[in-house]
Amino acid sequence: MPQTELIPAHFRDGACRMAAALRDVDRVLVSGHVNPDGDAVGSLAAAGHILRSLGKEFILYSSTGLPQYLQFFPLPGTVHTSLEHLPFTPRCALLLDCGEPHRLGRELAQRLPGLTSLNIDHHLGGDGMGSLANWVDPEAAATAQLMAYVALAAGLPLKNELACAVALGIITDTGGLCHGNTSANIFSLCARLVEDGCDLTGLRERLENTWSMGRMRLWGRLMERARLERNGEVAFCPVLLEDLRQCRALKEDLEGFVEQLRRLGGVRVAALLREDAPQLCKFSLRSYGDTDVRATAAALGGGGHLNAAGGTLRLRSEQAAEVLLAAINAQLAKEDGLSGETR
Structure with a gap:
């Protein structure tokens, strides 16, 4: 019944x-x-x-x-x-x-x-x-x-x-x-x-309890590389194909890393950009509260949820990083009622 x-x-x-x-x-x-x-x-x-x-x-x-x-x-x-x-x-x-x-x-x-x-x-x-x-x-x-x-x-x-x-x-x-x-x-x-x-x-x-040494090495490398943008409101980290090769890691070993970036004090948006091919990158976004990362992802052709979203950029890693960070900045500025400039 x-x-x-x-x-x-x-x-x-x-x-x-x-x-x-x-x-x-x-x-x-x-x-x-x-x-x-x-x-x-x-x-x-x-x-x-x-x-x-x-x-x-x-x-x-x-x-x-x-x-x-x-x-x-x-x-x-x-x-x-x-x-x-x-x-x-x-x-x-x-x-x-x-x-x-x-x-x-x-x-x-x-x-x-x-x-x-x-x-x-x-x-x-x-x-x-x-x-x-x-x-x-x-x-x-x-x-x-x-x-x-x-x-x-x-x-x-x-x-x-x-x-x-x-x-x-x-x-x-x-x-x-x-x-x-x-x-x-x-x-x-x-x-x-x-x-x-x-x-x-x-x-x-x-x-x-499923981590490999490759995942441990990859996370250690990316922890060192992660940086703050927009006066500490955005945590950003790019991942290159070479990182996976050198660490003997898999793409799936990145599962959960963007959530770690969100743990940084004062961060409103955490962003991970993964290079999948020379001109193909996947991005993952996370946020807290009312900060809408889905709107950012949608502006770049992606989707998801209010606090968890992602998408694809058919650009080289350096160009993709610029486009992604600009979109995040624009959305935060919009939410703050600003004109589009960084606070």
């Missing part, structure tokens, strides 16, 4: 709509964004457990595979990295934690128009890209939170592997229950997970 009374009123309609939609589909391809983080992986796993409980056939897919630091996490099936030679032909795609087709990877983005699709996401920026049903709710701290409510609407208890999948997404996207998006609803959900036997502390420990 559905457990809708356990779903906060704000989320109840969306959860019931998506649970009903999942009952009407089969042979489902489940995917999140490329280079998945803990929320994307947790949502992927949660979806698999829900679909299995509903008696549906499903395939888990990620063109870039799972990051090394999440290899320990148990999934309800093999994660396919190619759409060739699948065990069945998908009839529907369940798209999670992603609001833009290109972030699904080229192979899936090209096949998407031929599939019925459902989209569950918590990022600002649109109404969803699902052709059958969408649930995009920026009030959720994580897409895994929404998946928990879908499970309850489908009458499934939040226990065992499903509970751990939800917990993984929540821990990741709330910074271990420390970020500003850690609402009363999140604490209530976590309390239920723990009451039903989810080892939240143990999962957090597993996530933290």
